[in-house]
Amino acid sequence: MADTGNILFSGVGGQGILLASEVTAHALLAAGYDAKKSEVHGMAQRGGSVTAQLRYGKKVYSPLIEPGRADILIAFEMMEAARYLLYLHSESKVIVNTQQIKPPSVAMGQIPYPAGVLDVITEKGVQVVTVDAFDIARDAGEVKAANVVMVGAMSAFLPMGAAVYEEIINTRIPERFREVNLKAFAAGRKITA
Numbered sequence: 001m002a003d004t005g006n007i008l009f010s011g012v013g014g015q016g017i018l019l020a021s022e023v024t025a026h027a028l029l030a031a032g033y034d035a036k037k038s039e040v041h042g043m044a045q046r047g048g049s050v051t052a053q054l055r056y057g058k059k060v061y062s063p064l065i066e067p068g069r070a071d072i073l074i075a076f077e078m079m080e081a082a083r084y085l086l087y088l089h090s091e092s093k094v095i096v097n098t099q100q101i102k103p104p105s106v107a108m109g110q111i112p113y114p115a116g117v118l119d120v121i122t123e124k125g126v127q128v129v130t131v132d133a134f135d136i137a138r139d140a141g142e143v144k145a146a147n148v149v150m151v152g153a154m155s156a157f158l159p160m161g162a163a164v165y166e167e168i169i170n171t172r173i174p175e176r177f178r179e180v181n182l183k184a185f186a187a188g189r190k191i192t193a
Helices: 017-030 078-083 117-122 133-140 143-155 162-172 175-192
Strands: 004-012 034-040 049-057 070-075 088-097 127-131
Touching: 004 017, 004 078, 017 034, 017 049, 017 143, 017 162, 070 078, 070 143, 078 088, 078 117, 088 117, 088 143, 117 127, 127 143, 127 175, 133 143, 133 175, 143 162, 143 175, 162 175
Parallel strands: 004 070, 070 088, 088 127
Antiparallel strands: 004 049, 034 049
16 A cells, blocks of 8 residues: 555536545545545636645655655646646656636636647656546546546556446445446546546
């Protein structure tokens, strides 16, 4: 068992970041790890930035990740990935959804969405996995399952098998949404497994 691992979830309000971090935390706990999680909602209801920090290991005392210490950055929107680059180190992995959610200033035409966001991320010299989570979730049967597609893509980088996540989805997600979320998870996992 690794001493600790650090996962930073980032995105925009309404993307399901908190559910994704919950599923991941419960999967780690089920696999025998200690896990601690912290959330920052910000202006989530107005499309603002949302983050969750998750640390796991044999024993973890704090959920907070220091800059330069995130092993995995799972970004549900491209600009949100760029916003948290200072948390990465040379061995970090970035799983980034290619979806663009325009902040109000961009949506109102005051400024353009920044060009080359993926280039900025890859120039950091870390492993970057791009995921079109929205389209994959739609193919699975529900676009709102994009967050579980992202968890699936990230899951191959964590120290437990798919069955642990599937069990958590089966116990933590309401029954009417389970099948589509299991499909979304499996589709996301195929990207990195």
